[in-house]
Amino acid sequence: MSAMKINTSSANSLGRLLLLVFLAAGLLAGCGDTPEHDKVREAVRAAADGEYKKAIGIYDQLLAEGAFKDDPYNRGVLYYNRALAWAKLGQYDKAIADYTLAYQTRPDCQTCLHNRSVVYEKMGKLKEAMADVKLMLKMDPEDSGAQERLKYLEGKLKTG
Numbered sequence: 001m002s003a004m005k006i007n008t009s010s011a012n013s014l015g016r017l018l019l020l021v022f023l024a025a026g027l028l029a030g031c032g033d034t035p036e037h038d039k040v041r042e043a044v045r046a047a048a049d050g051e052y053k054k055a056i057g058i059y060d061q062l063l064a065e066g067a068f069k070d071d072p073y074n075r076g077v078l079y080y081n082r083a084l085a086w087a088k089l090g091q092y093d094k095a096i097a098d099y100t101l102a103y104q105t106r107p108d109c110q111t112c113l114h115n116r117s118v119v120y121e122k123m124g125k126l127k128e129a130m131a132d133v134k135l136m137l138k139m140d141p142e143d144s145g146a147q148e149r150l151k152y153l154e155g156k157l158k159t160g
Contacts, residue, residue, distance in 0.1 A: 036067040043081065052085040059085070076106035080115075087119055095119045110136050110143070117149065126157045 043058035059082040068074035083098030099116035103109055117132035130153045136146040 036062060039067070040078070040081075047081070047085050047088075052088045055085045056082055056089075072105050076102045076109060076112075079105060080109070080112060083112075083115065087115070092119050092123050096123075108139070110139055110146075114146070114149075117153075121153065121156075126153055129153055130157070 039058055039062055043055040043062075046052075046058065047055040059078050062068075062078055063082075068078065079098045079102035083095045083102060086092075086095035086098060096116060096119055099112050099119065103112040103116070106112065113132040113136045117129040117136075120126070120129035120132065130150060133146050133150045133153060136143060137150065140146070
C-alpha cells in the first residue's frame with residue numbers, strides 16, 4: 001500500500017467546510033429564523049473563513065444581549081463556539097473560561113470537556129487535562145476515545 005499524499009490547501013479548505021457544516025447544522029437545536037440565529041450563522045461563517053476575531057465579537061454581542069438566556073443548550077453553544085475561536089487564536093485562558101461556561105451551562109457536554117482537555121494539554125497543564133477526561137469517563141465509562149486519551153495523557157505525564 002502506498003502512502004497517500006495530502007494537499008494541505010485542500011485539507012484546510014475541507015476542514016473549514018466541515019467546521020461550518022458541523023457548527024451550522026449540528027449545534028443549534030431548532031435553528032430558527034430569529035435575529036439571534038442569523039447572528040450565530042454569521043459568526044459560524046466568519047469562523048469557517050478564519051475570521052475568529054469577528055466571530056468572537058458576534059458571540060460577545062449575543063451573550064451581552066442575553067441571547068438564548070432561557071435556552072441552556074443554545075446558550076452553551078454560544079460559549080462553546082466562542083471557545084473554539086479563542087483556541088484557534090491561541091488565547092487558551094479565554095478558551096478554557098468559555099469551555100467551562102459551556103460545560104456549566106450544559107453539564108452533559110462531553111465535547112466541552114474533551115476540547116478543554118486539549119487546550120489544557122497545549123498549556124502544559126496535564127493534570128487538568130486528565131481531570132477532564134476522567135469526568136468524560138464518569139459520564140460514559142465505555143468511551144474508547146476518552147480511554148485512549150487518558151492513557152496518552154498518563155504516558156505524557158510520566159515522561160514529563
